[in-house]
Amino acid sequence: MTTSELVFIPSPGAGHLPPTVELAKILLDRDQRLSITIIVMKISLGAKHDTESATPIPRLRYIDIPCDESTMALISPKTFLSAFIEHHKPHVRNIIRSIIESNSVRLAGLVLDMFCAPMTEVANEFEAPTYIYYTSGASMLGLQLTLQAKRDEEEHDVTELKGSESELSIPTFVNSVPAKVLLDVLLDKEGGSKMFLDLAKTFRESKGILVNTFQELESHGVDYLLSSNADIPPVFPVGPILNLKNATNDGKTDEIMTWLNDQPESSVVFLCFGSMGSFSEKQVKEIAVAVERSGQRFLWSLRRPPPKGKIEYPKDYENPEEVLPEGFLDRTSSVGKVIGWAPQTAVLSHPSVGGFVSHCGWNSTLESIWCGVPVAAWPLYAEQQLNAFQLVVELGLAAEIRIDYRRNVGPEETEMIVTAEEIEGGIRKLMSDGEMRKKVKEMKEKSRLAIAEGGSSHAAIGRFIEHVISE
Template identity: 75%
Template sequence: MLISELVFIPSPGAGHLPPTLELAKLLLQRDQRLSATIIIMNVSFGPKQNTETRPSDPRLRIIDIPCDDSTMALISPKTFLTDFIEHHKPHVRDIVQGIIESHSVRLAGFVLDMFCTAMTDVAREFGAPTYTYFTSGAATLGLMFYFQSKRDHEGYDATELKNTESELSVPSIVNPVPAKVLPDVLLDKEGGSKMFLDLAEMYRKSKGIIVNSFQELETHGVEYLLGDDNDIPPVFAVGPIVNLENKKDETKTDEIMRWLNEQPESSVVFLCFGSMGSFNEKQVKEIAVAIERSGHRFLWSLRRRPASKEKVEYPKEYENLEEVLPEGFLERTSSLGKVIGWAPQLAVLSHPSVGGFVSHCGWNSTLESICWCGVPMAAWPLYAEQQLNAFLLVVEHGLAVEIRMDYRTDPRAGVGEGMMVTAEEIEDGIRKLMSDDELRKKVKHMREKSRAAMIEGGSAYTSIGNFIHDLTI
C-alpha cells in the first residue's frame, strides 16, 4: 500500500502548533493510508513549543528546526513574519527531500498554517498542492476574503476605518460589524493591512482551506465559505480541534486541581488571558478590586508584563504577587480565591467547580471553553483578531457576556496602554457571567452540538472525510 505523506508547517505562535498536531493525529486515525511530518520552526523567545506528548504512531514524525543566531537576527516586529519564513525555506526543502528519499511515500501535499503561505514556493518545487490551515474561525476567514476582494477590485482601503464609528455589512457575519472590533492588523497603515490581505489572496490559490470551526457553531460563516459564487477554494470545517494533552508543569497542575476539588460545583470564575496576556499594574489593581467586590470564588492566572517595548516577549511569573496587588488583597480573599501564574487552561475549564471564564477570546480558548467544556465566557479581548472573536461570541452567537469588546493593547510592554477597564465594568461582567442561567444552558447545548459534529455522521466528521478524499483522488 502506497502511503500518502502530508507535510504540516505551523507558524511559531504558541496557539498554532497544538491544533496542527491534533489535526495530524486525527487524520492518521481516520485513514491508514496517510502519514505526516510536522516541521517546527522555533524561536528563542518564550516557551519552547510543547511536543512533550509526541505520539507513538510511526506514521507521524515531528522535526524541529533549531533556532540559531542568524534566525534571531531577523526578529523585527515589522518584517519578522516574512523574513522568518524566507529564512526557513531551505531547511524545509532539505527536510522534505530527505523524507521522499528515505521513505516510500507519495507526497500528497503541504498543510500550511494561515501565516506560512509563503512556503507555497517550496511545495511548488516538489509539484505538491498546498492546503491552508486557518486556525481561527469561519467568520474571520470570510471577513479577510471580503476586504481582500474590495481592495483588489474596488481599491478599497480598510485602514481608513481606524478610529471611526462605522459599521459594515460583511457576508460571512449576520450582524453589522463595528469598525472598532476589526483586527488591529487590518487597520494598520504601516504595511500590516497589506500583508494581512495578501495572505487572503494566497489562500484563494491553495487547493483547499481547513478551518478549525464547525457548521453548528458558525452556521452563517461556514455556509458563506461553501457558496459557489465567491471564488474560494473548497473549505473543510473540521473543528473543534482542541489540544487535550498539555502536561506542562504537573506539580503546579496538581496543586491547582486540589484547590478546585474543594470548591462547590460551578462556583469559580476563572480569569486567564492566553500565552501573551498581561496588564500594567494599574489595570491589575482594577481587576483585583472587581474580583473582591463580586464576592465570587476565583482562580486568577496573573503574569508580569514584558520589560521590553522593542520586541515581542512572553509574560513572566511574578516573584512576589503582593508588589502588584492591592494591599491586603491576598489575605482578604484567601478563603475565596487563588492567584496563580501559568495555568493548565483546559484542565481548569474541564473541572466541574468552574462556572465562568473571563478570557481574551483567543480562538483556541474559545473552542476549549464553549465547545469542549461548556463553560460560558466573559469577553475581554486584547489584540490580533480577538476583538472580532468577542463580537462574534457576544453579539452573533450569544455565547458570552461583554466586559469590554473593543479593548485593545499590544503584547509589547507599555505599548497602546491608553485603555483602562474600570473595576465597575469588570465586576458587572463577572456578576452577569456567573448568574445568567440561560447563557449557561445555551453554552451547554453548544457543547453537545460540538461533540455530535465530531462523531460519525456529524458535520466535522464528514468534512474530515471530504478532505481525505480530496487528498487521495
C-alpha cells in the first residue's frame, strides 16, 4: 500500500499551529493510507508551542525550522508576515526535495495555512498540488474572495472605505456588512490590503480549501461557497477543529479549577482576550468598575501589554493591584478572581461558567460554541470585528460590548476606550438573555453532531481524503 504524504505548513502563532496539529491527527485517524509532516516555522515572541514534547503519533512527524537572528530581523508590524514566509521558502524547498528523494512515500500535496499561501510557488516547482487550510470561518473566506474579485475585475479599492459609514453586500453574509467591522489590513493603503487580497487570488489556484467551520453554524456562507457560482475550488467545512487539551501551567490550572468548583452553576463571567489580548491601565480600570457594578461572579484573565511597538505575547502581572482600582481585589474577593494566563478550554468547559467576555478570535468562538457558553463580543484585531458582527447580528449567539472596537485608532495610535457603562451593559445582557442562551445550547449540540460519524464535517473530511488519494 502506497502511503500518501501531506506536508502541512502552518503560520506561527497560537491561533494557527494548534488547529493544524488537530486537523492532522483527525486525518491520520481516519485513513491509514496517509502520513503527514508538519513544518514548524519557529518564531520567538515569548510563548512556546513545543512540538518536541508532543505525544508521538504514528505517521506524524514535525520538522522545525529554528528561529535565528535573521528571522527576528524581519519582525515589523507592516511587513512581517510576507517577509517571514519569503525567508522560509528555501528551507521548505529543501525539506520537500528530501521527502521526494526518499522515495518512501508519494507526495500527495501541501496543506498551506491561509497566510502561507505564497508557498504555492514552492509546491509548483515540484508539481505538487496545494490545499489551503483556512483557520477562520466560511463567511470571512467569502468576504476575502469577494473583495479580491471586485478589485481585480471592477478595480474596486476597499481601502477607500476606511472611516466610512458604508455597508457592503457580501454573498456569504445574510446582512449587509458595515465597513466599520472590516479588518484593519483590508483598509491599509500601504500594501497590507494588496497582500491580503493577493492571498485570496492564490487560494483560487489551489485544489481545495479546508475551512475550520461547520455547515450548521454558517449555513448561508457554506452554501454559497459550495455553489457553482462561487467560482472557487472545492470547499471542505471540516470543523470545529479544536485543541481541547490545555497544557497545565505551573499548577495554576488546579488553583483556577478549585475556585470554579466552589461557584454555583452558570454563575461566573469569564473574561479572557486571547493569546495577544491586553489593555492599557485606563481601560483595565473601566473593566474593573463594570465587573464590580454588575454584581456578577467573575474570573478575569488580566495580562500586561507588551512594550509599545513590539510584537510579542502579553505577560502576567507580578502584582495586578498596580493597574486595578484601589481596593478592588479586597471588595470583590468573595465573588471574583483575577488571574494571569488562563487554561481557556478547561474554564469554558466548567459547569460554573455562564458567560464569556471574549475578543472573538475564531478558535475562541468555536470553543465557546462547543462548550455552550454565550459570548459578550469585544473584538481587538485581525478579523475579530467581523466575527463579532457575525455572532451578534447574523447568528444571535452573542451580546455586544462594542463590535467595531479597534485597539488603535488614528495617526497617533490613540487607544479607543470602552466605558464601564458599555461593558456592564454587555455583561448584564450576556448573563440574562434566555433566548441567546438557548440558541447557544442548540448550536453546541449541532457542533458535536457535525464531527460525529454521519455528521456534515465528518463527511467533508471523508471527501477531502478521497480527493487527496485520487489526485
